[in-house]
Every structure is written in C-alpha cells, then in structure tokens.
Amino acid sequence: MSDKPRILVVEDETSVAMMIVFLLTRAGCDAQSAWNLEQALQLAHTHEFDLMVLDINIPAASGFTICQGLRQFPHLKDTPVIFMSGCATIENQQRAFALGAVDFIEKPFDAKDFIRRIKSRINSLPAYA
Numbered sequence: 001m002s003d004k005p006r007i008l009v010v011e012d013e014t015s016v017a018m019m020i021v022f023l024l025t026r027a028g029c030d031a032q033s034a035w036n037l038e039q040a041l042q043l044a045h046t047h048e049f050d051l052m053v054l055d056i057n058i059p060a061a062s063g064f065t066i067c068q069g070l071r072q073f074p075h076l077k078d079t080p081v082i083f084m085s086g087c088a089t090i091e092n093q094q095r096a097f098a099l100g101a102v103d104f105i106e107k108p109f110d111a112k113d114f115i116r117r118i119k120s121r122i123n124s125l126p127a128y129a
Contacts, residue, residue, distance in 0.1 A: 004030040005122045008049040010040045010066055011084075012058045016107075020114075027115045037061035037069060044073045047111065051121055052076070053094070055107075056085035057093055068100050080121050084109070 003036060007029050011017040017033040022125050024031035032047065034040040052070060054063035061069075063083055083096040088106040096104050102121055105114060 004028060006048065006051040007031045007118070008040065008043060008047070008052045008059065008070075009033045010035075010053070010063065011055045013055075016055075023111055023115055024118065026091055027119065028029075028117070037066050040066050043077055044070050048075050049079055051079045051117070051118065052079055053082050054081060056083055057087060057094070064095055064099060071100075082117070082121065085088065 005028075007024055009017060009020050009024070009031055010033050010068045011020060011033060014035070017035065021031040021033050032049075033041055034043055037060065052067075055064055056063040058066060063085070067081055067083075070079075081096075081100060081102050082103040082105060083092075084105040084107055085092055086107040088104065093104050102118055105117060
C-alpha cells in the first residue's frame with residue numbers, strides 16, 4: 001500500500017486530465033483520472049482518496065452531480081473536494097462551496113500554483129502533515 005496521497009481527478013478533456021495526473025505524480029501523489037460520472041463511481045467503489053479534483057463542465061453529469069454521487073460513499077463523504085472550471089462565475093463558485101468545496105481553481109491555471117494549492121490541502125490531512 002502506498003503512503004502517497006491518493007487523488008481522484010475527474011476531467012473530461014483527455015489532454016487536461018493527462019497534464020493534471022502528470023503534475024500530481026511528479027509532485028509525489030498517486031493520481032487516478034476519470035472522464036465521467038460512471039468512471040468516477042467505479043473508482044470510488046474500489047479506492048479511497050485523500051482529495052478529489054472535479055471539473056465542473058463534464059458532459060452528461062456536471063462536476064456538481066459527480067460530487068454528490070461520490071459523497072454517497074461513506075469512505076468519501078468527508079474527502080476534501082477542489083472544483084475547477086474555465087467558467088469561474090460567482091454562481092459556480094457559490095455552488096461549489098455550498099457542496100463543501102475547499103477550493104475553486106479557475107482554468108487555465110498555473111502549474112506551480114495548482115500544485116501549491118493541492119499540497120496545501122494534502123498537508124492539512126493528519127496522515128501527510
């Protein structure tokens with residue numbers, strides 16, 4: 001079993017998902033990606049995650065819907081969530097924080113800032129402090 005922080009990334013754009021997983025892996029995390037609600041739920045059945053990064057604009061099921069679905073798993077109900085979107089409207093941010101988000105990252109984002117923000121949430125977890 002890995003002592004690396006486990007992060008679920010839900011992003012429908014393959015190139016963006018690959019970049020995020022690469023950045024997180026390089027930063028010492030164990031990152032797994034899903035492109036839709038079904039894949040995210042499949043991963044949730046078999047894995048625990050220390051952090052979830054969810055894009056809001058996912059076809060067929062928004063990141064908000066995915067968050068609600070993932071929160072149905074007892075082992076994920078308190079897992080920190082960071083939403084990200086290229087449409088960082090006040091309404092999207094308010095809805096994200098109403099769903100319990102710990103951060104909201106606007107796309108496009110700076111890679112160093114992204115990792116800093118991810119690590120600030122992981123370092124707040126007792127197991128990685």
